[in-house]
Amino acid sequence: MNExxxxxxxGIAVGTLSRILMxxxxxxxxxxxxxxxxxxxxxxxxxxxxxxxxxxxxxxxEYTAVTLLTVAATQFRDxxxxxxxxxxxxxxxxxxxxxxxxxxxxxxxxxxxNYLCIFTAFISALxxxxxxxxxxxxxxxxxxxxAMKLMSGSTIKDxxxxxxxxxxxxxxxxxxxxxxxxxxxxEERREEILKYGMGFLILPKNRDIVQTLANLGQRxxxxxxxxxxxxxxxxxGTPALTPLIKRDLVDGRVGMxxxxxxxxxxxxxxxxxxxxxxxxxxxxxxxxxxxxxKSDE
Numbered sequence: 001m002n003e004x005x006x007x008x009x010x011g012i013a014v015g016t017l018s019r020i021l022m023x024x025x026x027x028x029x030x031x032x033x034x035x036x037x038x039x040x041x042x043x044x045x046x047x048x049x050x051x052x053x054x055x056x057x058x059x060x061x062e063y064t065a066v067t068l069l070t071v072a073a074t075q076f077r078d079x080x081x082x083x084x085x086x087x088x089x090x091x092x093x094x095x096x097x098x099x100x101x102x103x104x105x106x107x108x109x110x111x112x113x114n115y116l117c118i119f120t121a122f123i124s125a126l127x128x129x130x131x132x133x134x135x136x137x138x139x140x141x142x143x144x145x146x147a148m149k150l151m152s153g154s155t156i157k158d159x160x161x162x163x164x165x166x167x168x169x170x171x172x173x174x175x176x177x178x179x180x181x182x183x184x185x186x187e188e189r190r191e192e193i194l195k196y197g198m199g200f201l202i203l204p205k206n207r208d209i210v211q212t213l214a215n216l217g218q219r220x221x222x223x224x225x226x227x228x229x230x231x232x233x234x235x236x237g238t239p240a241l242t243p244l245i246k247r248d249l250v251d252g253r254v255g256m257x258x259x260x261x262x263x264x265x266x267x268x269x270x271x272x273x274x275x276x277x278x279x280x281x282x283x284x285x286x287x288x289x290x291x292x293x294k295s296d297e
């Protein structure tokens with residue numbers, strides 16, 4: 001048996017385990033049970049194998065073998081395309097769609113997790129070859145913890161305060177606090193909205209967050225997650241019962257109107273707070289040179 005066999009097997013096992021730990025089906029119901037998970041675990045196994053095999057290749061100065069990693073990068077970009085296409089197709093059947101920004105964020109995360117598998121398997125195999133098994137195990141656990149940390153990002157509760165606000169009508173206009181949401185002309189619909197609807201204010205913590213919450217994709221992601229978790233009091237063909245989220249143009253506050261089947265204010269606040277901040281929505285104008293009075297000269 002080759003002297004690197006155990007190291008390769010160890011690296012593959014740790015890398016695959018890290019992918020399994022990073023793969024979970026939560027309230028968003030994606031990836032689906034069971035076939036979606038099989039696909040991603042299989043890709044994680046392939047990624048772990050590439051990372052583990054790269055170590056002996058480098059030690060034996062077989063540098064051409066490392067070019068397999070570039071091939072893997074190309075294949076894993078196809079994973080992003082696969083996820084994007086799949087989610088885009090099924091999104092049109094959602095009562096409250098995810099939106100393109102949310103879909104792109106999910107697709108990128110699935111691609112990046114395969115790279116984390118390669119990293120974990122590579123380090124694990126390297127430690128197994130150069131150190132004793134206990135050190136390799138401890139190093140592998142550390143790599144998995146780092147991977148789990150890197151796959152998580154900030155959420156809405158980290159950047160904003162969420163406050164429940166009663167809905168109100170001024171004539172036919174629906175308002176959350178002083179933020180206009182939409183016009184409801186049918187009296188029956190207004191009664192349903194007051195009976196089943198809930199309102200929330202999302203208060204940004206600083207000027208940068210104002211611009212982040214202004215992103216339409218971020219706001220759509222918030223509506224989708226709440227509607228999936230709490231259910232929604234509507235069906236197709238009832239546009240007046242569509243959840244909406246609008247912003248105050250003066251101070252950047254965001255007003256959210258939802259129609260949940262489960263009317264639990266505390267739970268709704270937790271769910272809104274758990275919505276991930278999309279990478280494509282993050283804006284940091286305070287770090288720009290013009291904002292700080294700097295120039296390129």
